[in-house]
Amino acid sequence: MMASILFPKLVNLLSFIFLGTTFLLIVRRNLAGQVRLFAVQSIVLAVLAALVAGFTRSLELFAVAIAVVLLKGVVIPRVLNRAVTRIGLQRSAAPYLETPASLAICGLLVLLSFYVMAPLTDTNRLPTADAIPLAFAGVLIGIFITIIRRRALTQILGFLMLENGIFLLALLATYGVPFIVELGVFLDVLVAVLIMEVFIYKIKENFDSIEVDQLGKLKG
8 A cells, every 4th residue: 555655656756857867968068977967867767667667566677677777877878978088079068059048948848748748647547647747848858959959979868868758658658668679679779879979980080070060061
């Protein structure tokens, strides 16, 4: 009985922390710090998945939580830190919008998420349903971060946070998808990050810039 009362509260708390790391990414300019934020967000996501696994007694979901820790909490942050070191960009995330404007838009996206997800939250009987709007807000803000950043590396971070948001949304709305499907998605994400790391390094090496608006001016 106590577990069924505490479970929704813990899910809401962890979902708030998850969304908070997304907002911190907007504020933080240091690229290495942004990579650490992604690692922290991924570990929060893994803890949430393990919590749901314990509540539902799902060994499959518990395996997914371990995979999230290893892949998104350790392997991908190391790959991204290596890219940051190679290209030598430590200070600026170079967004198109200033931080106050970005935070204001993200606040509006959170309100929009609660409005759009209200019908789903009302009809979903799972104890995790109340946190669904927070997960959808994470998806929208991940898209927003990907759009407003000039540099390819920070766009990758936006993409990864978008993927984290989609995983959280599936976890809260349906208790996740089968392990084999999640494993396939995680491996795709890892391969995509490795390929993008090579592209970023080569672009920096040949053109001395990884800002997407500068690359858009290149002509053959």
